[in-house]
Amino acid sequence: MLSIASEAGAIRPLSVTMASFPHNNRTFQILDAAAKGGFAVGAYNCYNDDGVLAVIRAAEAARSPAIIALFPWTMKFQGVHFIRFAVEAAHAASVPIAVHLDHCIEPADVEAALELPFDSIMVDASIQDEDENVKQCARFVQVANAKGITIEAEMGRIEGGEDGLPSVDLETVMTKPEAAKDFVDRTGVQFLAPAFGNIHGSYGPGGPEKCWNLPLLAKVHRAVGPVPLVLHGTHGVSDQLFHEARKNGCVKINLNKTVRNEYTRFIAESAGKLELTVLKEKGVEVYARSIERAMRDILDSAGKA
Ligand SMILES: [Zn+2]
8 A cells, every 4th residue: 555654653544644634534534434334443442552452453353443542541651652652553554543542531631642643532521511511622623633633522421330320310411412413513523422321330230221222322313413423331231232322323332341351361360370471472362352353243343444
């Protein structure tokens, strides 16, 4: 493939550099292709280099697009050099892989992230009241878009409280379809994470089946039209329910423990018994296998890159 080096030193396909925003943005391209192709793409939360390598290896093996999602924690604990490593490795892959910053709650973290080569950032002002959420998002959308970075925002965050029971009344934070349309229009965000009963952390008794309001998700999808929806709160969600979410507009699906549990188990059982080199090689292999399964069975993104 023809390519040129971008300012950040990463290699981007030539066709990409000639398109205009947001069509030249990697996360946008990946999600736009998914929406048009009838599949979804995983945003895999990575905490270390094993995670980054596992996503890249799984994506290349399955010929699937992917999104590496990092938290502000990574920016702070592992520093800017780790972010640059993740972006460089992702962009050098033989399939499209974007690097996204998930749940950026502190405005100072967004400011810091805007100086880094992220493809997209989730500005999470969902704990603020609606007006403040709109104001904060709109301001960051302007600055980020001017730098070629796309923005995801969330309306009404639901945290799993003690024993997985939501800490707020589910009904009060659910995204209203007309409010979603208004939010997208006023902020200009490229991707929207609605609250339709999806819970961060663990679901209580009855699981997501009991909490999710899929008809509401369908209405939000209709209200915001072509804006790709993002699914948060996926721990413990069945393959079938993932398919329901996809049918109702979710094209970016955040996956954390769903693809990380096997890896954690393997490391816990093998640490101290294997040489570190072998532990890492096998750990990444186990991790990548879980991701590949998601690409095939949950997302249908395998073979789409
Ligand atoms: Zn989330």
